Amino acid sequence: MHELSVCMELIDQVEAIARSHEAERVDTIVLRIGSLSGVEPGLLESAFEMARLGTVAEHASLRTERIEPRIRCRACGSEADAGPSDLRCPACSGTDTVLIAGDEMILARVELLQAVE
Ligand SMILES: [Zn+2]
Numbered sequence: 001m002h003e004l005s006v007c008m009e010l011i012d013q014v015e016a017i018a019r020s021h022e023a024e025r026v027d028t029i030v031l032r033i034g035s036l037s038g039v040e041p042g043l044l045e046s047a048f049e050m051a052r053l054g055t056v057a058e059h060a061s062l063r064t065e066r067i068e069p070r071i072r073c074r075a076c077g078s079e080a081d082a083g084p085s086d087l088r089c090p091a092c093s094g095t096d097t098v099l100i101a102g103d104e105m106i107l108a109r110v111e112l113l114q115a116v117e
Pocket residue numbers: 073074075076077078089090091092093094
């Protein structure tokens with residue numbers, strides 16, 4: 001399952017962040033997921049339920065936000081939002097476009113709980 005390995009990597013990152021801040025545990029993880037990233041938010045959330053067990057993120061809640069695809073046209077230089085299956089330039093109808101957002105997954109925020117002295 002692709003989402004589970006994505007989650008394992010995510011938790012590795014979160015654990016490193018928690019360690020560097022000497023946090024007791026992780027409260028909230030906010031992820032931004034591109035709609036063309038191939039990661040299905042619903043599957044990711046259920047994989048997270050499994051992957052977090054026994055880690056510092058065991059009681060953390062996971063929130064996901066969606067990133068819509070955006071393209072830049074190499075022919076005319078304009079940037080535009082793109083549909084999921086149409087990456088043509090809306091300004092000149094050119095097909096020589098590059099995806100500049102929408103295929104990434106970003107760890108946007110990690111909220112930590114510090115140990116109380
Ligand atoms: Zn164009």
